[in-house]
Amino acid sequence: MTKLETFLDALERSQTPDDIQSSVEALRDSYGISNAVYHAVNLDGSPYAALTYSQDWLDHYQEQKYVRVDPVVRGAFQHFHPQDWKRLDWSNRGSREFLGEAIGAGIGNQGLSIPIRGPNGQFALFTVNDDASDAEWGQFIKECQRDMMLISHFIHKQVVGIVCPEGERDLPKLSPREIDTLKYLSLGLSRGQISDKLKISEHTLRVYIDSARHKLGALNTIHAVATAFSRGLISY
Amino acid sequence: MIKYIYADAMDAFPKLKETMFKDRAWQFKERLGWDVNVDETGYESDEYDEINPLYVIFELPDGSHGGSMRILPTTGQTMVNDHFLDLTDGVQISSPLIWECTRFCLSPNAGKLAGKAASALMLAGCELGVRFGLENSVGVFDARMVHIYRRIGWAPEILGTSGKGKDAVSVGLWEINEESKQQICAKSGIAPEEAEAWFDASFPVDDSFDAMVA
Numbered sequence: 001m002t003k004l005e006t007f008l009d010a011l012e013r014s015q016t017p018d019d020i021q022s023s024v025e026a027l028r029d030s031y032g033i034s035n036a037v038y039h040a041v042n043l044d045g046s047p048y049a050a051l052t053y054s055q056d057w058l059d060h061y062q063e064q065k066y067v068r069v070d071p072v073v074r075g076a077f078q079h080f081h082p083q084d085w086k087r088l089d090w091s092n093r094g095s096r097e098f099l100g101e102a103i104g105a106g107i108g109n110q111g112l113s114i115p116i117r118g119p120n121g122q123f124a125l126f127t128v129n130d131d132a133s134d135a136e137w138g139q140f141i142k143e144c145q146r147d148m149m150l151i152s153h154f155i156h157k158q159v160v161g162i163v164c165p166e167g168e169r170d171l172p173k174l175s176p177r178e179i180d181t182l183k184y185l186s187l188g189l190s191r192g193q194i195s196d197k198l199k200i201s202e203h204t205l206r207v208y209i210d211s212a213r214h215k216l217g218a219l220n221t222i223h224a225v226a227t228a229f230s231r232g233l234i235s236y
Numbered sequence: 237m238i239k240y241i242y243a244d245a246m247d248a249f250p251k252l253k254e255t256m257f258k259d260r261a262w263q264f265k266e267r268l269g270w271d272v273n274v275d276e277t278g279y280e281s282d283e284y285d286e287i288n289p290l291y292v293i294f295e296l297p298d299g300s301h302g303g304s305m306r307i308l309p310t311t312g313q314t315m316v317n318d319h320f321l322d323l324t325d326g327v328q329i330s331s332p333l334i335w336e337c338t339r340f341c342l343s344p345n346a347g348k349l350a351g352k353a354a355s356a357l358m359l360a361g362c363e364l365g366v367r368f369g370l371e372n373s374v375g376v377f378d379a380r381m382v383h384i385y386r387r388i389g390w391a392p393e394i395l396g397t398s399g400k401g402k403d404a405v406s407v408g409l410w411e412i413n414e415e416s417k418q419q420i421c422a423k424s425g426i427a428p429e430e431a432e433a434w435f436d437a438s439f440p441v442d443d444s445f446d447a448m449v450a
Contacts, residue, residue: 078288079242080309081368086445099448109449117312146333146369153311153332175326200325203393207329207372207409214331 008219033130034108040124069094076115085111110137114152126152157217178212240438255301294353303353323396323407333371355424363431365412379404389423
């Protein structure tokens with residue numbers, strides 16, 4: 001299994017906030033980075049976090065109200081692209097002082113923060129950071145940014161599933177086409193056979209499957225089929 | 237010259253802003269006859285311009301708009317999912333690795349730079365996707381674009397089409413990868429380094445960050 005699959009596999013089995021915390025720690029270790037942080041501003045009325053920062057740094061951040069000068073927070077609130085820390089605006093003196101404190105506290109000198117938006121105005125942020133040279137970090141972005149984008153999306157789905165009451169969740173609406181696709185997959189048809197039946201290319205079929213998978217918060221095709229069954233979205 | 241500008245930063249570029257929204261009115265209302273809203277200042281905009289999209293803009297030498305397109309993540313509200321489900325078999329395309337590209341527009345003032353603008357915009361879209369780790373882009377376009385995309389060297393896979401002839405509107409899916417980028421570069425004669433420089437100029441590395449962490 002790839003690092004991504006191993007992580008997603010463990011995440012899928014997470015049932016409690018402690019399990020999510022363990023997944024985030026395992027993610028930090030398997031990708032060999034200093035920290036990984038998932039933080040939602042408001043889930044069912046409260047903030048939620050699973051992270052590897054020290055308690056001292058968190059307390060200090062709170063005390064100093066760094067949220068007001070932290071360019072990561074501002075950048076991710078306004079914009080949807082992954083935020084490479086060094087491409088944010090650090091020109092403000094307060095931001096630079098904050099950065100100095102952060103580095104002093106052992107937060108890495110490189111970071112990537114991915115904004116996540118859910119329905120009902122949910123906003124969350126997933127961050128990874130590390131001590132690395134520009135070249136090493138560039139390599140990490142190239143190889144792992146896509147994994148991080150998927151991971152951010154899936155952690156959020158999993159956390160919402162644990163924390164939020166059913167009404168607050170983004171209950172997926174699958175189209176008849178997606179339902180047919182999942183049904184054929186559950187019957188053991190190959191992708192070639194399914195794309196023939198639906199008269200679409202295999203590439204389009206892949207996008208439909210991925211789309212259904214992401215909506216169901218399912219980590220692979222088998223899990224998507226199982227989830228669709230358990231929610232009564234497909235039946236024989 | 238390409239610039240990537242979020243809607244919330246457009247006021248810093250008044251000439252680009254004015255000419256882009258007016259050129260969009262010309263293209264979508266007058267030329268294509270689409271049912272779009274044009275306000276009293278002559279700007280064409282819709283609800284997706286209100287949710288802080290990212291614009292990719294080709295700037296003419298005089299600082300005015302030569303062409304543009306509009307980017308939104310498909311995990312949020314998109315035009316394809318809200319209005320064109322009939323063209324995707326009802327499938328809502330929603331993935332952290334797919335962004336939507338709409339309102340591809342070329343200015344009537346682009347003149348002999350129109351071809352360059354079209355290629356540069358597509359290359360810039362591809363570069364954006366490569367740099368942010370995306371897999372696909374999904375978009376809505378009119379019939380005449382099919383042949384422009386092919387000529388640029390980056391044709392979408394068409395998921396569905398409604399209407400006939402020059403009134404046809406399609407939803408298509410582009411594959412984002414290094415090969416697509418090389419292909420557009422080869423056909424357009426724009427060097428890949430130029431596309432990389434557009435991105436780096438719009439998402440610049442802040443020197444004060446580098447100085448702090450050194």
